[in-house]
Amino acid sequence: MNLKTSRRTLAKSAAFGVLSTTSFLKYAPAIMAQDSQLAVDYWHRYGGSRAETLNVLAEMFNEIHPEYKVSAISQGDIAESNQKLRAAAAGGGLPAAISADDYDITEYTAAGILTDLDPFVHDPELGFTDEEIAAFLPSQFDRHKLAIYGDRRMAFPQAFSAMSFWWNEDAIKAAGFDKPAETWTEFPDFLRKIVEANPGMTAWMEEDPGARFMSIMKTYGVEWLKDDGVTPNFDAPEALEILTWWKELYDEGLLQFTQSNKIEVFAAGQTAIMLHSSSAGPALAEQVKDFTYNGGLPPQGENTDTLRTETYGSLNAVPTNDEALTKAGWEWVKWLVSPEAFAVWIPASNYFPSRTDLLEIPEIAAFYDADPVALKLLQEVAPAATILSPSAALTEVRGTIVPTAIEEVMMGKYSPEEGVMKMQAESIAAVERAG
Amino acid sequence: MSAEQIRVSTPEVPSKLKLPQISTVLLVLGACVVVFPFVWMILGSFKTMQESSSYPPQVFPSQLRWENYQSAWQAPPNTLGRYFINTIIVAITGTVGQLVVCSLAAYAFAQLKFRGKDALFALVLGTMMIPGEITLIPNFMTIRHFPLMGGNDIFGSGGIGLYDSYAAQIIPGMVGAFNIFLLRQSFMQIPKDFWEAAQIDGSNSFRYLWEVVIPMSKPIMITVFLLGLVGRWNALLWPLIVTRDETLRPVQLAMIWYQGEFSTDQGVVMAASLLVTIPIVILFLIMQRHFIEGIVGSGLKG
Numbered sequence A: 001m002n003l004k005t006s007r008r009t010l011a012k013s014a015a016f017g018v019l020s021t022t023s024f025l026k027y028a029p030a031i032m033a034q035d036s037q038l039a040v041d042y043w044h045r046y047g048g049s050r051a052e053t054l055n056v057l058a059e060m061f062n063e064i065h066p067e068y069k070v071s072a073i074s075q076g077d078i079a080e081s082n083q084k085l086r087a088a089a090a091g092g093g094l095p096a097a098i099s100a101d102d103y104d105i106t107e108y109t110a111a112g113i114l115t116d117l118d119p120f121v122h123d124p125e126l127g128f129t130d131e132e133i134a135a136f137l138p139s140q141f142d143r144h145k146l147a148i149y150g151d152r153r154m155a156f157p158q159a160f161s162a163m164s165f166w167w168n169e170d171a172i173k174a175a176g177f178d179k180p181a182e183t184w185t186e187f188p189d190f191l192r193k194i195v196e197a198n199p200g201m202t203a204w205m206e207e208d209p210g211a212r213f214m215s216i217m218k219t220y221g222v223e224w225l226k227d228d229g230v231t232p233n234f235d236a237p238e239a240l241e242i243l244t245w246w247k248e249l250y251d252e253g254l255l256q257f258t259q260s261n262k263i264e265v266f267a268a269g270q271t272a273i274m275l276h277s278s279s280a281g282p283a284l285a286e287q288v289k290d291f292t293y294n295g296g297l298p299p300q301g302e303n304t305d306t307l308r309t310e311t312y313g314s315l316n317a318v319p320t321n322d323e324a325l326t327k328a329g330w331e332w333v334k335w336l337v338s339p340e341a342f343a344v345w346i347p348a349s350n351y352f353p354s355r356t357d358l359l360e361i362p363e364i365a366a367f368y369d370a371d372p373v374a375l376k377l378l379q380e381v382a383p384a385a386t387i388l389s390p391s392a393a394l395t396e397v398r399g400t401i402v403p404t405a406i407e408e409v410m411m412g413k414y415s416p417e418e419g420v421m422k423m424q425a426e427s428i429a430a431v432e433r434a435g
Numbered sequence B: 001m002s003a004e005q006i007r008v009s010t011p012e013v014p015s016k017l018k019l020p021q022i023s024t025v026l027l028v029l030g031a032c033v034v035v036f037p038f039v040w041m042i043l044g045s046f047k048t049m050q051e052s053s054s055y056p057p058q059v060f061p062s063q064l065r066w067e068n069y070q071s072a073w074q075a076p077p078n079t080l081g082r083y084f085i086n087t088i089i090v091a092i093t094g095t096v097g098q099l100v101v102c103s104l105a106a107y108a109f110a111q112l113k114f115r116g117k118d119a120l121f122a123l124v125l126g127t128m129m130i131p132g133e134i135t136l137i138p139n140f141m142t143i144r145h146f147p148l149m150g151g152n153d154i155f156g157s158g159g160i161g162l163y164d165s166y167a168a169q170i171i172p173g174m175v176g177a178f179n180i181f182l183l184r185q186s187f188m189q190i191p192k193d194f195w196e197a198a199q200i201d202g203s204n205s206f207r208y209l210w211e212v213v214i215p216m217s218k219p220i221m222i223t224v225f226l227l228g229l230v231g232r233w234n235a236l237l238w239p240l241i242v243t244r245d246e247t248l249r250p251v252q253l254a255m256i257w258y259q260g261e262f263s264t265d266q267g268v269v270m271a272a273s274l275l276v277t278i279p280i281v282i283l284f285l286i287m288q289r290h291f292i293e294g295i296v297g298s299g300l301k302g
Helices: A003-025 A048-064 A078-091 A102-110 A130-135 A169-174 A187-197 A209-219 A237-251 A262-267 A278-287 A323-335 A339-349 A362-370 A372-380 A394-410 A416-434 B003-009 B015-044 B067-074 B079-111 B117-129 B132-144 B166-173 B177-188 B192-200 B205-216 B218-233 B237-242 B251-258 B266-298
Strands: A038-044 A068-074 A097-100 A159-168 A202-206 A255-257 A271-277 A293-296 A309-312 A315-317
Touching: A038 A048, A038 A078, A038 A323, A048 A068, A048 A323, A048 A339, A048 B251, A068 A323, A078 A097, A078 A102, A078 B132, A078 B237, A097 A102, A097 A323, A102 A315, A102 A394, A159 A169, A159 A278, A159 A339, A169 A187, A187 A202, A187 A237, A187 A271, A202 A262, A209 A237, A209 A309, A209 A394, A237 A255, A237 A394, A237 A416, A262 A271, A262 A278, A271 A278, A278 A293, A278 A372, A293 A372, A339 A362, A362 A372, A394 A416, B015 B266, B067 B079, B067 B266, B079 B117, B079 B166, B079 B177, B079 B205, B079 B218, B079 B251, B117 B177, B132 B166, B132 B237, B166 B218, B166 B237, B177 B218, B192 B205, B205 B218, B218 B266, B237 B251, B251 B266
Parallel strands: A038 A068, A038 A097, A202 A255, A202 A271
Antiparallel strands: A097 A315, A159 A271, A159 A293, A159 A309
């Protein structure tokens, strides 16, 4: 190979590359709001009609606050939006506000990318009045004002949902019940009688055994972490009790674990009961055709003094940014809990409002008038909803450790006693790893 | 019993006649497995929401609901068409750019002699071992801090760089070790005599690459083009990471607009999926002969 020819070739190639790249880059636009406006990006994980509703809310806000230009941007599902935020945290460009799930908020706080909202909440100009604060459900308003954050408030919800108990009214009536089981002690026999009276029906199907097991522990009055906030509680007698009756129901074929969409299975009349989000109502209304259904608070532990269930639904938080963008982010998330925003968001999302003073707003009143089950859930379930004990290890414990142990118990590899011991030992290690 | 006796005693089922039949049956079964999701998608695209979520599943729609296609087209902001345009821009520009860059690199590794060539090639191949998740954030930082673009200064600060642009979606994928490897293997099969003849005719390396090497490597060029195009057509995470404006996002991100939390109209989702899939299937059908030649010529196996 002629050396001069090679060099010429390389030089031409380089020139070609540079020219083609620079000519293309001319078309790279920048993010620009109008000069007088501050661009306020709000990243969320909603799709479909909820994403459209957030666009409507952004337009409403922009009309009231011409100094801002809020863009509600859908960032895919939970995992994708999480990756997007992590990339922005590393490379710059965090949005002014985000919507994220409980365990994301815990992890983002640990990563130091969220702003403490308490100074804004109590700010005389920008914050809430005492009357407004009193209108919030305390369990929701303080959902992420936690000891593990040094008592800082890292997020609060616009609205929320909660684990609810859905049942096939026709099936339980056929079994001679006029209401569902109210305690977990009654629950196994309740299922047995339903299946006896409704041949061919499966009593109960679950998609996510780890999450469900920990939710049921909560309804027994036992959190998955002890009061010290770091020691797992799977050695509590209630955990063993739950796993024991799960194993019995599984062996009898009354409890099945499935990858199918359990709403679809329930709506098709194949299962008698379903533990699912309170906001599943519209999906059930669309899909259930051949029977009557109802919803309420899940069964509780025999000796529970307080009604409990698990809170679901994303929260709003303000990432760490410069002063102007942080303030803008706060103003947006604060406006999202205003009556005018709720009037749009509650009917569109079927979430519970985090405030208790909204039932007289015409749009919200009309929504609950049209859906008595939603109103019942609001009255029964919403006040009982709290989050699982927050921990950076929660994702691993709920997603891997607990479901694996449950599967091994159901398959007969371990006894329920051994299963909860395994959960406990592995969860202790997971909490230690997570710091 | 001898082998001859066996052949004599079973003359009516000679094994040579059975093999093609078994192969045909296996191929038909395999084809059914491959085609089934497409058939399910087509049937599903005409179903109502109730039919889609019925249990046990209902195979055929009660009637053809063409409205699903209309809904699929209109659901995303600015219609699905906007997302198609973006995907076409990103996929074609990116893939053509990839062919240019990778061809030049492959030519250098195949034809030129320079010190450290083998080590450099090993380094390029080594990048194939790095998972995409690891390069995600460094690539994002490069895009965000691209000097002199998007309000950035010469040091890449002060603005957004190439964030939220077509360029951000295209540039990081323009160099691919696997494509360089494929092209290099193909270029190396061209006899040196051609280069010597080209030199006698006064040709330089660039002209030789353009007029001799690339035309002789058409099947592998088409293979690389198709692989690149399909990869870009299906890209989801990277475009999501580097864009914020819906008017710049590709078609895979439009699928967000069909999802409900607990209830999704699967008929509309299937209609949208079919619309998104059809162009790439048609392209493959047109180019499949060259694609297969390219794969066979490169020595790759599935």
